[in-house]
Amino acid sequence: MKRAPDFRLPSGPDTFLSLADLRGKPVILAFYPADWSPVCGDQLALYNEVLPEFEKHGAQLVGISVDGPWCHAAYSKSRNLRFPLLSDFEPKGEVARRYGVYNAASGTTERALFVLDADGMIRWRYVSDPAVNPGADGILEALESLQQPGAVHEPA
Amino acid sequence: MSRRETRAHLTVPVGPRDHTSGSENAPLTLVEYGDFQCPHCRNAYPIVKKVQQQLGARLRFVFREFPLTQIHPEAEHAAEAAEAAGAQGAFWQMHDRLFERQFALDDDSLVQYATDLGLDGDRLRGELDAGTYRAKVREDFMSGVKSGVNGTPTFFINGVRYDGSYDLASLLEAVSAAVS
Numbered sequence: 001m002k003r004a005p006d007f008r009l010p011s012g013p014d015t016f017l018s019l020a021d022l023r024g025k026p027v028i029l030a031f032y033p034a035d036w037s038p039v040c041g042d043q044l045a046l047y048n049e050v051l052p053e054f055e056k057h058g059a060q061l062v063g064i065s066v067d068g069p070w071c072h073a074a075y076s077k078s079r080n081l082r083f084p085l086l087s088d089f090e091p092k093g094e095v096a097r098r099y100g101v102y103n104a105a106s107g108t109t110e111r112a113l114f115v116l117d118a119d120g121m122i123r124w125r126y127v128s129d130p131a132v133n134p135g136a137d138g139i140l141e142a143l144e145s146l147q148q149p150g151a152v153h154e155p156a
Numbered sequence: 157m158s159r160r161e162t163r164a165h166l167t168v169p170v171g172p173r174d175h176t177s178g179s180e181n182a183p184l185t186l187v188e189y190g191d192f193q194c195p196h197c198r199n200a201y202p203i204v205k206k207v208q209q210q211l212g213a214r215l216r217f218v219f220r221e222f223p224l225t226q227i228h229p230e231a232e233h234a235a236e237a238a239e240a241a242g243a244q245g246a247f248w249q250m251h252d253r254l255f256e257r258q259f260a261l262d263d264d265s266l267v268q269y270a271t272d273l274g275l276d277g278d279r280l281r282g283e284l285d286a287g288t289y290r291a292k293v294r295e296d297f298m299s300g301v302k303s304g305v306n307g308t309p310t311f312f313i314n315g316v317r318y319d320g321s322y323d324l325a326s327l328l329e330a331v332s333a334a335v336s
Contacts, residue, residue, distance in 0.1 A: 042307035048226045050301055080226045132319065133306035137164065139300065 001121045004029075004114065009086040010069045016085055017062065018060075026059040026146055028139055031101050033108040033130055035067045035075035039057040043111075045135045048081050050136045057143040059115075062086055065089050066108055085156040101127060111127065115142040164304025164317040168184065170218050173292075177208070178216035179269035186190045186331055187218040189300040192235060192254040192310040193261055195314040200322050201255040207328050215331065221253060221296040222308050225269035230261040237266040240280045243271065249273050 004019060004027075011017040019027070025077055032043060047054075047061055063085040067075070072085040088095045089110065094103035096109035103110050115124040115132060120136035124142035170176065170185060188204065190197040210216055221239070221270065223231035226256040234254050241250030253269045254261065264285060273276040300310065304317055311327070314334045319325050 044223050045227050046301075047226055049297070053298070055303070119287070135164065135304040135306035136301050137304045153237060 001123065002120050002135050004116045004120050005095070006120075007095040007098070009064070009088060009095060011068065011084045011086055012073060013069045019039055019116075022060050022062075023120055024118050026118055026143060027114075027120075028059055028061040028113075028143075029099070029111040029114040030052060030063045031096055031112040031114075031129060032063060032065050033098070033103075033106065033111060034065055035071050036079070042082060045079060046133070046136055048083070048087075049078070051082055052138075053140060054143065058149065059143055064095065064109065066096070092125075103130075106130075113139060115139060115146070117146050166312045167303045168299040168316040169315070170216075173295075174218050174220065175242055175251075176216055176218050177248055178215065181215055181290075182214055182216040183329055184211060184215045184334055185218060185312075185314055186215060187220060187315075189220050189222035189296070189305045189308060189310045189312075191221075191223045191228055191231045191308040192238065192251075193231040193258065194224065195258075196307075197309045198255050198258045200309045201252075201323050203322060203327060206227060206330055210332065211233060217223060219247075219294045219302060222300045222305055222310070223293065223297065224308060230291075233240055233284055234261045235293045235296075236287070236289040237270070237280060238285055240283045241275055243283075243289075244270075244275045244279070246273050246275055254308060261275055 006019045008016050008018040030047065042147065044063060051061065060084040063083065066088050068089045069087045072087055073133045076085050093102040094111060099114065101110040103111040111128040111130050114122055117123050123146060126134060126138050166187060170187065179276065204217065208215055223236040225232045225233045238250045238254060239303060241247055250269060250273065253273065266284065267277045267281045270280040311322065313331050318330055320330055
């Protein structure tokens with residue numbers, strides 16, 4: 001297990017969110033390449049729909065891409081998203097780089113998922129083919145395994 | 157870094173709670189997780205029909221509810237209306253009607269479709285108001301989530317998620333190939 005690198009990113013035009021603010025509950029980090037692209041829309045729409053299941057585990061979901069806060073605000077509103085989108089915008093992709101999921105060729109983050117436990121340790125991670133929506137089953141399995149005392153869900 | 161190589165599998169096997177079209181003994185089973193307000197599912201609807209026609213008795217088709225209610229505000233009631241019609245023995249008729257009239261899925265239209273199909277429209281309206289089938293729709297939805305459904309429509313061919321295109325040639329080939 002590895003401690004998740006801390007970060008502080010804009011969660012809106014005038015607001016910020018730090019990973020440290022979320023300590024004490026499981027956190028799902030969903031890095032995705034871009035707002036508005038159709039696959040992302042599906043993925044975030046799915047997570048929006050599954051949110052009550054994540055919340056049953058006390059988990060907080062955040063989406064992260066290199067899009068700016070105004071872009072996120074418009075996108076989030078259009079899709080009625082009920083979880084924060086963070087802007088890894090300046091310096092571009094720095095947080096994604098710290099997590100090892102920045103794709104310099106495309107200038108975007110990979111499509112990558114991390115599940116952190118309440119202490120901020122990375123308990124599961126998964127990088128999807130950028131064109132394939134990874135679904136929510138892996139996240140739910142990881143959250144379930146967090147609740148088994150002593151269980152360590154090491155990434156392969 | 158983990159990359160899952162294996163394709164997702166259907167975690168809840170087809171059973172008595174499902175709406176099925178075709179023989180239980182058919183060698184091929186195509187399961188769709190769909191949303192009646194989803195334009196992609198609407199596009200897939202006539203294609204699935206053609207696959208059913210071409211494969212005939214070799215294919216069993218199953219439809220499970222996967223309404224994306226945050227982007228499709230009428231999808232939940234449409235799904236519940238299909239279930240309600242199913243309780244009156246007309247799931248597939250309602251399934252077809254909802255896709256054919258996707259442009260009108262408000263409650264009054266749903267009740268009208270039930271009446272048009274010769275069903276008890278008042279009963280259907282009462283069941284929509286009471287949320288009689290909400291739990292069943294949610295069960296379908298969660299079985300999809302746990303099986304790796306990642307959008308709509310998502311198809312499973314003999315229990316394995318199909319990630320290819322659902323144009324007629326591709327889908328027909330993929331379903332036929334599952335025989336062996």
